[in-house]
Amino acid sequence: xxxxxxxxxxxxxxxxxxxxxxxxxxxxxxxxxxxxxxxxxxxxxxxxxxxxxxxxxxxxxxxxxxxxxxxxxxxxxxxxxxxxxxxxxxxxxxxxxxxxxxxxxxxxxxxxxxxxxxxxxxxxxxxxxxxxxxxxxxxxxxxxxxxxxxxxxxxxxxxxxxxxxxxxxxxxxxxxxxxxxxxxxxxxxxxxxxxxxxxxxxxxxxxxxxxxx
Numbered sequence: 001x002x003x004x005x006x007x008x009x010x011x012x013x014x015x016x017x018x019x020x021x022x023x024x025x026x027x028x029x030x031x032x033x034x035x036x037x038x039x040x041x042x043x044x045x046x047x048x049x050x051x052x053x054x055x056x057x058x059x060x061x062x063x064x065x066x067x068x069x070x071x072x073x074x075x076x077x078x079x080x081x082x083x084x085x086x087x088x089x090x091x092x093x094x095x096x097x098x099x100x101x102x103x104x105x106x107x108x109x110x111x112x113x114x115x116x117x118x119x120x121x122x123x124x125x126x127x128x129x130x131x132x133x134x135x136x137x138x139x140x141x142x143x144x145x146x147x148x149x150x151x152x153x154x155x156x157x158x159x160x161x162x163x164x165x166x167x168x169x170x171x172x173x174x175x176x177x178x179x180x181x182x183x184x185x186x187x188x189x190x191x192x193x194x195x196x197x198x199x200x201x202x203x204x205x206x207x208x209x210x211x212x213x
Contacts, residue, residue, distance in 0.1 A: 001158060002123065005116055006130050007141070012112055017044040019109035028179020036175040040109055043078050043173065051110035051118060051163075052078060053172045055102025056180045061093035065182070066104035066159075070172045073100035078171040084164055102172060105180060106159075118162045118169065126153060 001020065019037060027033050040052050055068045066086045070079035084104070085096055093101075109115075119127060126149070133145035156162070163170060 001115075002119055002126065003130060003141075003146075005112060006127070006134060009112070014111060014113035015048055016112050017041045017109060018112055018115060020107065022106050024183045025105065026179070026181055026183060030178075032176055032178035033180070036173065036178075037107075039076065040173055043171070044109065044111055044114075047078070047171070048111045049114050049117075049169075050078070050171045051108060051114050051169055053081070053163075053170060054105050054107040054175050055172045056105050056175045057177050058093075058097050058101070058103050059177055061090050061097060062103070063087060063090050063093055066106075067093070067096045067101040068104050068172050069096060069099060069101045070174075073174070075174060075176075078173050081167050081170045081172050083167075084159070102174060103180070105175070114169070118166060123156075 005018075019040060036054060040054060043050070043052055053068055055070070058067075064087055066084060067088065068084060069082045071082045072079050085092070085101070088096060116127075129149045130141075130146075133142045133149060134140075135142065
């Protein structure tokens, strides 16, 4: 993400809104998501110093998803973030939902400057090194320099190492139910696999083994 931000730095102002969209989810109602993303961009214009997270209204308790708990529950308002809870058990998941907790879609955005601010001052050395490897006339990185930089970088988890410690920089927006679901979810993966097996005339995975017993 840091590499992407720096690569476009010469082509946009610090106030330019940027939204990161993971490709590992599905959505049933695209109009709802489009409206939510539009609202996120509008909030960036109102409060450009914040980083905005998109939280999906849960369609039920789930113990394999992350939750964002806002300070208050509002339909069309950005709320400060109270806490993150990763993969709670079903009992805690129900409590989080009752408290206004939202599924963490990992869709987020902010202005160029607010996103870069997440990396400072902890990663100032990495920012300087990456900028030195960038040809500002062509927005192209020197690949040999990048390899050398990556060999020296300390691994960091974006959520745990950047977002959680800087929760005061974050706001969460509530996305109404629209059939959002991560493709990486084991539950959905199993369902999709069984659908494919059904299409080719095979029983659900595991049926043969159970019948053999």
